Amino acid sequence: MIREVFSSIMGEGKYIGKRFIFIRFKKCPLNCIYCDEPNTSKGVPQFEYISGSGIIEEIPDLAEKLVENIEKIKTPDLFAVSFTGGEPLVYSKYIQKYAKELREKGYKTFLESNGMFPEAVKDADYYDYASIDIKLPEHFDKTNKVIEWEELYNKELETIANLYKNGTEVYAKVVIFEDTSNELIEKIARDISKIGNITLCIQPITPIEGLNIKPPAQKKIFEIMELCGKYVDVMFTPQIHKWMNML
């Protein structure tokens, strides 16, 4: 279930630059072509005790000892504990238990999800923060499609609405390419503005090996920011941890 646990600097989204502990779950039902994470249930859970050390300990029963191990890597600058993946909401029953326990101990909880499971957050009042990724049609290989894009998009909006209703500080994020349609991003900004006061983070694709997709040029970034700014609070948030070679 758990792939790895480590403490690092949040490299994406609205809370970029803040210190987080990341709990990464293994699997994901989607196959975004740009995904920088493996999608397999294989492997022993890994734990980095000292941030940036690269020294990884394998802990087979990490899922059972999760909270006590998190206590060991808690630092004074910690902002929140992120549940990420893979797709964390595949494991929502377990996360509910972890999140409640962590909150009782004074931690803030953060969900990083693709938003495909709105039911899993319907009455979830144990996430302080959430980042919901809006996926675009070009994020998927047409021959390897898991779900119709429109259906996925509606689920993502419903997930944002459910979290917002529960009082979670939720924001949306979207990964863009040079070929992404400005009009579609503007429509997304308009749609999320109807839910409430929700920030939209524009995240350029970080090139990955073997994938020939151009990141957006400056001109496009400014155009999209201006279009979105008509409806929502908008931020441009490239993945900063990648430049620093951080986890």
Ligand SMILES: C[S@@+](CC[C@H](N)C(=O)[O-])C[C@H]1O[C@@H](n2cnc3c(N)ncnc32)[C@H](O)[C@@H]1O
């Ligand atoms: C690996 S996903 C895990 C959480 C969840 N499945 C999701 O998609 O939000 C975490 C974040 O990394 C982003 N990401 C993955 N690969 C990326 C890449 N090559 N460039 C930019 N962002 C990427 C995703 O879009 C998502 O916002």
Ligand SMILES: Nc1nc2[nH]cc(C(=O)O)c2c(=O)[nH]1
């Ligand atoms: N430093 C750092 N920041 C992140 N923000 C979101 C991440 C993720 O994979 O969910 C991530 C990650 O993997 N590392």
Ligand code: SF4
């Ligand atoms: S939804 Fe998230 S984890 Fe799943 S394939 Fe897409 S980016 Fe990767």
Ligand SMILES: [Mg+2]
């Ligand atoms: Mg990541």
